[in-house]
Amino acid sequence: MPELPEVETVRRSLLQLLPQKKITAVEVFKPQIIAAGGADLAQLVGREFVDFGRRGKYLLFGFGGDERLVVHLRMTGKLLYHAEALPREKHDHVRFAFADGSELVYNDIRAFGRFWLTDEQGLTEVSGLNSLGMEPLDEEFSAEYWRSRVAKRPRAMVKAALLDQHIVAGLGNIYADEVLFAAGVHPERPIGSLTAEEDSKLAAAMQQILANAIANRGTTFRDYVDGNNEKGGYQNFLQVFQKKGQPCPNCGCTIERIKVAGRSSFFCPVCQHPPKSHE
């Protein structure tokens, strides 16, 4: 599933590809992709993609006017640019045609992704967008911010808190596990048991790992590609995610997998001490 580094990489790739291309047609082949209550994408005909924003895992496009197109790729969504129009593929659900013969296609095998076309005010109606926590790469992000947001939930497990988009925007299962490993914190540790030093390590790891992952254009296991259909490179730098049974890069002990908050979690049982029974 695309997380912050993958969505940011898609944004950057489209920023290189789409400006100054006039939209000549918009086709929606699967109406469920368009969120209920949103405007008709056909009103974008004649416009150009001008603004390329991102908030958490949401892409936010502007067209020089009031329209705001919000896209969430969810599990398997891809925004693919083709320099020449291609025959429609099975899971192509939305298509923007441009005046120069190129196209932008939204392909999504699981079809969980969503488009919202609205205006600046209507962004408050986009599910989840308005309640996002701070971006770890925001200048104001800090260990103090993280502590302030989790302080009311001392019994919550730290992995669940990292995945909660209201607390920190953009982390998913891959980067949460990598952050916990880098900080030496077990995924099941209760928030209330974390020391100030551990909170600082977690905050620093969120920033370093996301920045490195963006620099390497995200992580590709199966589906993820950028707007140019290119895979990411950060899968070559992962320390624990999807590495059950392999040696820990720090201590050589075997990496384990458990379920935490309903998600597979990979960790080193030595470098990341399990919670004590009284925690």
Ligand SMILES: [Zn+2]
């Ligand atoms: Zn280890």
